[in-house]
Each structure stands twice: as C-alpha cells, then as structure tokens.
Amino acid sequence: MRYQLPTRLQAAILDWAGTVVDFGSFAPTRIFVEAFASVGIEVSLEEARGPMGIGKRDHIRTLCNQSAITERFQHRFGRPSNDTDVNEIYKRFMPLQIAKVGEYSTLIPGALNTITELRQAGLKIGSTSGYPKEVMEKLASQAAAAGFSPDCIVASDEVPKGRPSPAQALANVIALGLDDVAACVKVDDTPPGILEGRSAGMWTVALRFSGNFLGLTWNEYSALSSDRLSSERERIDKLFVPSNPHYIIDTIAELPPIITDINERLTRGESPAQH
Structure with missing residues (x-):
C-alpha cells in the first residue's frame, strides 16, 4: 500500500470556551x-x-x-x-x-451558522477542552439546549497528558473514525490549543478576538473602533507566532472560507506539515 494525502477535510475539532461558547473566555x-x-x-x-x-x-x-x-x-x-x-x-x-x-455557556455569535455550514460540507465536529470531564458534562448539556452538540468531546482529564500534548485531538481522530490527521482542522483561541493541533499533525486556525487574548465581552468587542481593532490584531497575531497556526481569524464566524481554502490546498497536494 502507498500513502496518499487526503484531498478533503473530514473533521473540525473545536475548542469550547472562547471558541464556540463564552465570548472572552470568562x-x-x-x-x-x-x-x-x-x-x-x-x-x-x-x-x-x-x-x-x-x-x-x-x-x-x-x-x-x-x-x-x-x-x-x-x-x-x-x-x-x-x-x-x-x-x-x-x-x-x-x-x-x-x-x-x-x-458562561452562551454560544458565540456566528458559531451555530458556521457549524451548520461545516456539517453541510461533510465535516464531523469534534471538540476538546481544558475543562475536566465533570465540568464538560454540565457545559455540554447547556450548549446542547442552545443547539450545539458536537460528535465527540474529549476533556482534559480523559487523556494521560493534556494540552499542548496532541492526546485530546488524537482521541477525537480515533473516536470519529477519521482516516488521516491531515484531514482535520483544530480551531482554538489559545497557543496551547494550537500546539495541540500542530503536534497532532492537523491544520490549525487561531481565533483572535473571541477568546483569552482580547478578553472582552461581545458587547465590548463590538464597540471597539476600527483603529483599536487594527492594533489588537497586530498585538494578538504576534502572541500567536510561537505556536505557528496555519491561519488566524477574528472569530469562528469566519471559519467556512478557511475550510474551503484548506480543501483547495489538499487538492493541490499540500499538507499541514509543509507550513
């Protein structure tokens, strides 16, 4: 048998707080x-x-x-x-x-629409969190009532070693029955979460504004001037440099075009390891 790079993404593995729920990661x-x-x-x-x-x-x-x-x-x-x-x-x-x-279980604006688009594109939805299982069970129940139910959840205490180790992301690969880590994209608002995806051999997308680095509520973020947003983009992008994400976007609402771009790169024979 001969190795062949996948030509399309099979799954998006999402962080929770600051990515899908709890804008500002409070x-x-x-x-x-x-x-x-x-x-x-x-x-x-x-x-x-x-x-x-x-x-x-x-x-x-x-x-x-x-x-x-x-x-x-x-x-x-x-x-x-x-x-x-x-x-x-x-x-x-x-x-x-x-x-x-x-x-703090309120869904981040645009998250549900994005997840719907990903599912329509044929992607499974996995997830990881720095929360332990006992906390995740309660958060997952609240999120499900609001319409978000991923196909897999792996908490920090369900693996021998949490982030930035790849264990949680790889546990999703196994649970979801995926064919290749290169067919996965990890989405997170923190460097340890990006490193988790990187070390698992996945594509990675960092989120600037919905999580820990900006640390504002949705209303506070929405009120920022264009100049302030510009300066915050520059500041936060520098903070992500050591973890080397493949993409950096403002919030999960901007993810669907990134999925399209990754699929095009896979079709051209590019792999996440080449970045």
Whole structure:
C-alpha cells in the first residue's frame, strides 16, 4: 500500500470556551480568581488568563509557580506555594466551576451558522477542552439546549497528558473514525490549543478576538473602533507566532472560507506539515 494525502477535510475539532461558547473566555478566569481568593491569595484577572488553554490543575500549578504569586504565599503563610496548595485550590476550584460554568455557556455569535455550514460540507465536529470531564458534562448539556452538540468531546482529564500534548485531538481522530490527521482542522483561541493541533499533525486556525487574548465581552468587542481593532490584531497575531497556526481569524464566524481554502490546498497536494 502507498500513502496518499487526503484531498478533503473530514473533521473540525473545536475548542469550547472562547471558541464556540463564552465570548472572552470568562468562565475559567473569573473562577480561578475566586478559587485563589478562597485561600487568601489575590490573583488578578490578567494573571489568571496567563496560562489559559492547558488543563485546569496544571493552570493552577503554573500560576502558583509564578514568582509574584509565590511571593504572596510567602507573605501570607511564611513559605512558598507547594503541591498541597495546588491540590487545595483545585479542590475549591472544581465546585465553583461546576456551579458557574452554565452562566458562561452562551454560544458565540456566528458559531451555530458556521457549524451548520461545516456539517453541510461533510465535516464531523469534534471538540476538546481544558475543562475536566465533570465540568464538560454540565457545559455540554447547556450548549446542547442552545443547539450545539458536537460528535465527540474529549476533556482534559480523559487523556494521560493534556494540552499542548496532541492526546485530546488524537482521541477525537480515533473516536470519529477519521482516516488521516491531515484531514482535520483544530480551531482554538489559545497557543496551547494550537500546539495541540500542530503536534497532532492537523491544520490549525487561531481565533483572535473571541477568546483569552482580547478578553472582552461581545458587547465590548463590538464597540471597539476600527483603529483599536487594527492594533489588537497586530498585538494578538504576534502572541500567536510561537505556536505557528496555519491561519488566524477574528472569530469562528469566519471559519467556512478557511475550510474551503484548506480543501483547495489538499487538492493541490499540500499538507499541514509543509507550513
């Protein structure tokens, strides 16, 4: 047998918060702030956004290891943060996240239309998230009531290693019965999510404005001037450079033309590895 590159995409694997739901990706960040506050440590929303995209326990560990936050632990408890602190904050984070994730389950404008177009083009819809399974079950139920039900969901704690590892994306490939990773496109608003797709050998599309890097609500985003949008595009595009996405667009509403372009590139014999 001889390897042949696929000529069309078979699936889009979508992130959740900041990609399909929760414009501005507020659910995880605000709850990180609350969870740290519950043990007496102040963390700003901006600090909480820093490691976004990785699994939530790893996110908490990364925050605890930052020098400024370690100093706050030293000041309050007379010692640096440690794994016990990570476990305690995660224990407090989980019930808060489960209780409140539904408040941030609103679909991003244009998401449903885009997903309908992708399905009409013959694509299956997979998904991955930095949320653990227990949180995803509640979020998925809320999203389904609003009309979004992907064919596959892989949470961060359902694989041995979460983002930026390719495990969650590859679990979608297996579950969806896909023929080739080059027939998949990973869509995400964070560098770890783009690296997840990259390391899985997929096409990747980064989202500028609906997620963590802009960090605004839909109404705040809609009110931005053209000059501000231009400067934010330039700033955010630079932040995505190290993860090397194949495409960068504003929101998921702009995805269908990208799917068409990738299909044309596959037809010409191009692969995601060539970018």
